[in-house]
Amino acid sequence: MLASDPQGDPFAVVEQVIVRIPRPEHDPVFSRALGQFVRHVGARDVLELGTGHGGSACWLATGLRLNGGGTLTTIDRDTAPAVTPLLESAGVADLTRIVRTPRSYTSALMHLIQANTTGDRCNPQFDLCFVDGAHNWDTDGFAFFLVEKLLRPGGWLVFDDLDWSYATSLHLSPVDAEVARLMSPEEQSTRQVRDVFELLVRQHPGFDVVRQFRFHGWARKAGPQDSTDASRLIDELEAAGELVGFQNGAQTEPSLTAPAGPWSQSPSGGRRPISR
Numbered sequence: 593m594l595a596s597d598p599q600g601d602p603f604a605v606v607e608q609v610i611v612r613i614p615r616p617e618h619d620p621v622f623s624r625a626l627g628q629f630v631r632h633v634g635a636r637d638v639l640e641l642g643t644g645h646g647g648s649a650c651w652l653a654t655g656l657r658l659n660g661g662g663t664l665t666t667i668d669r670d671t672a673p674a675v676t677p678l679l680e681s682a683g684v685a686d687l688t689r690i691v692r693t694p695r696s697y698t699s700a701l702m703h704l705i706q707a708n709t710t711g712d713r714c715n716p717q718f719d720l721c722f723v724d725g726a727h728n729w730d731t732d733g734f735a736f737f738l739v740e741k742l743l744r745p746g747g748w749l750v751f752d753d754l755d756w757s758y759a760t761s762l763h764l765s766p767v768d769a770e771v772a773r774l775m776s777p778e779e780q781s782t783r784q785v786r787d788v789f790e791l792l793v794r795q796h797p798g799f800d801v802v803r804q805f806r807f808h809g810w811a812r813k814a815g816p817q818d819s820t821d822a823s824r825l826i827d828e829l830e831a832a833g834e835l836v837g838f839q840n841g842a843q844t845e846p847s848l849t850a851p852a853g854p855w856s857q858s859p860s861g862g863r864r865p866i867s868r
């Protein structure tokens with residue numbers, strides 16, 4: 593059960609527990625927006641690519657709790673940190689399915705597609721997918737192809753870190769440093785999540801609401817209902833300041849500093865909100 597909250601903030605418990613997470617891997621302001629978004633769209637089944645230390649998982653799963661229940665499926669590598677203690681402290685371990693994979697969530701997604709295929713059709717399973725993992729073209733471009741199959745009509749895809757690049761990351765894990773080593777300098781400097789979002793998601797005929805706010809991308813898979821209400825919702829949330837995020841490090845200008853991305857760590861851990 594969610595612990596009681598004297599301030600009336602349904603995410604107060606999450607605010608308390610996420611202080612344990614090393615910064616700047618976790619963005620509490622944007623993650624709160626994600627948790628609220630889960631509520632706004634009434635999601636019941638959420639997928640996260642890139643669990644990290646479990647911060648965003650706490651917010652997403654709390655959104656599910658506020659909707660009356662559901663399941664967050666969150667995928668990371670076998671080498672990712674243990675997140676169950678954090679999820680338990682946030683009161684959402686029972687809503688969270690932690691999936692670990694030896695190499696990449698693309699293979700875990702294959703298993704999900706296999707498990708949900710009947711005949712020659714994949715039955716979509718998720719209302720929302722948050723992509724905050726590899727941050728490279730090969731992995732996340734392919735992950736988009738796979739997730740599209742698993743996303744219900746009317747479901748949402750949210751991409752973090754459109755401005756991240758290997759070249760500006762402060763620290764890469766050994767496996768990701770090896771991936772970067774094989775890239776040309778140009779590829780290392782490329783904002784690869786942005787390319788996935790602009791060249792694959794935005795151009796995909798099956799997505800009817802596509803928005804970018806700061807360095808986050810939002811896209812809705814077309815559904816039986818036209819996109820008017822979905823467009824209005826996302827525009828209203830943006831106008832209300834509910835889709836903002838933090839920029840990592842000391843600078844506030846996105847072109848001058850890269851988001852944390854998958855593996856960077858700052859000794860200072862400083863974050864501050866971006867002015868809108």
Ligand SMILES: C[S@@+](CC[C@H](N)C(=O)[O-])C[C@H]1O[C@@H](n2cnc3c(N)ncnc32)[C@H](O)[C@@H]1O
Nearest residue numbers: 642644647648668669696697724725726853854
């Ligand atoms: C930035 S962290 C996730 C942060 C988390 N979403 C949050 O906001 O609290 C990115 C995570 O993605 C994982 N990751 C990167 N590439 C991956 C891949 N190909 N398959 C699975 N996990 C991956 C990393 O291990 C890392 O834990």
